[in-house]
Amino acid sequence: MIRVALDAMGGDLGPRIAFESALEVLSQYPNVEITLYYSSYLTSECIPQIHHSRLTLVSCLDEIHAEDDIVLSLFKRRDSTLFKAIDSLRDGADVVVTFGNTGAVVALARHLLGVIRPKLYPALIRELHADPLRCLVDLGANVHCPASMLEGFAQLGAAYVEVLSSEAPKVGLLNVGVESTKGSSVIRQADTLLSEKTWPMYLGYAEGSELFHGEKNVIVCDGMVGNAVLKASEGLLSFLMKQLKEQGGDQSLFETFYQTKRRHGACLVGVNGNLVKGHGGSDLAAMIGAIEYGIDIAQADLAKAITARLDNEGSK
Structure with a gap:
């Protein structure tokens, strides 16, 4: 089973299509489970009444916005949807898909997951x-x-x-x-x-x-x-x-x-985990495509495979 962590709060078009994209992907991929992280401040109109055995909803007290600065306090925002989604890679998730602040995504991924090799900077x-x-x-x-x-x-x-x-x-x-x-x-x-x-x-x-x-x-x-x-x-x-x-x-x-x-979307490589960064302006089709991309790289176990390839080259 592929376990996807989906940050619902980064898209410019609102979180509702993240819920819809999750349901569409689950209908097409029986081997996928999705944990969706959303803001507890959402109104009931923004959250579809959905029930699915392979969909878990996690309400978070904070969200990181596109205009937020990348400062040290970012690493203390443990209740944000992005922080929790990325952190889930250390606790069983296979891939994170987010449409949020690129700088925050890269900074939190480096902080929480670590890089695969010192002085090798992660890249999109x-x-x-x-x-x-x-x-x-x-x-x-x-x-x-x-x-x-x-x-x-x-x-x-x-x-x-x-x-x-x-x-x-x-x-x-x-x-x-x-x-x-x-x-x-x-x-x-x-x-x-x-x-x-x-x-x-x-x-x-x-x-x-x-x-x-x-x-x-x-x-x-x-x-x-x-x-x-x-x-x-x-x-x-x-x-x-x-x-x-x-x-x-x-x-x-x-x-x-x-x-x-x-x-x-783009794939962040160079950190110890699989992560897809989708475009902030993604519509429903693009969000579904980003999640499918995440499934592909999770199936390939991309982060570990890249690490093994670079280690093999370094040993020569």
Whole structure:
């Protein structure tokens, strides 16, 4: 049985669709149990009257908001839905799914779960394409990244691809050009570090045009760049779909790509537990997709598999 811990309080559209997404997932996956963490301040109108043998509701006295600062007091908010959901990974849950404050998610995950290796910073990975698998690392877990951190992102991304697919990881470092003289000093230092390694396979700089096609299937960048790239790509896709709809065009190709070719949400790797961070603006379909993504990585026992892969590489 896969045990999912779902934080219902992070989405921009309100907690009710978290309840609805939980019920929909349970109807489709008989091997899944969900524990849903919600705020005790919710009114009865926000909480559907639901009863399911594989759904447990946990009322919490606190919730962490999108605008909350990441300060030391965050670690004392033990009654918040996010704290309890992440902490449940130490007590039997297989995966956490949340749509809340990214900074708080990363900080609490590091605090409660610990990192899989010292000085290897956790990163958010987003799949850009599922078949063949290619991904972008990092999406915002880290903003100011020295070269050694980018090197770590390459290792995490490569291990992710090896665990979840049959593809051989081929790393590219996102840059403004492929020439050796291009990029900041940090990017050039990271290029040197990756060029000296036998694993993962490093193919040099990648330009923005290589995000969705080409032989490089692990694209590495700092969190600020990755977050901007992802949101710009999603914004363009939404814009094109809207334009096609207004002009009576066929949206089916875009809809298929958006709904079935990409898992919803990002995976936080590098901590001792499986965690999916969904987009704050997720609708019902996106929430269901994020939970299904969580089920996938729980079945693969992703965190332990990545740890084993990195340990194996480190022992050589």
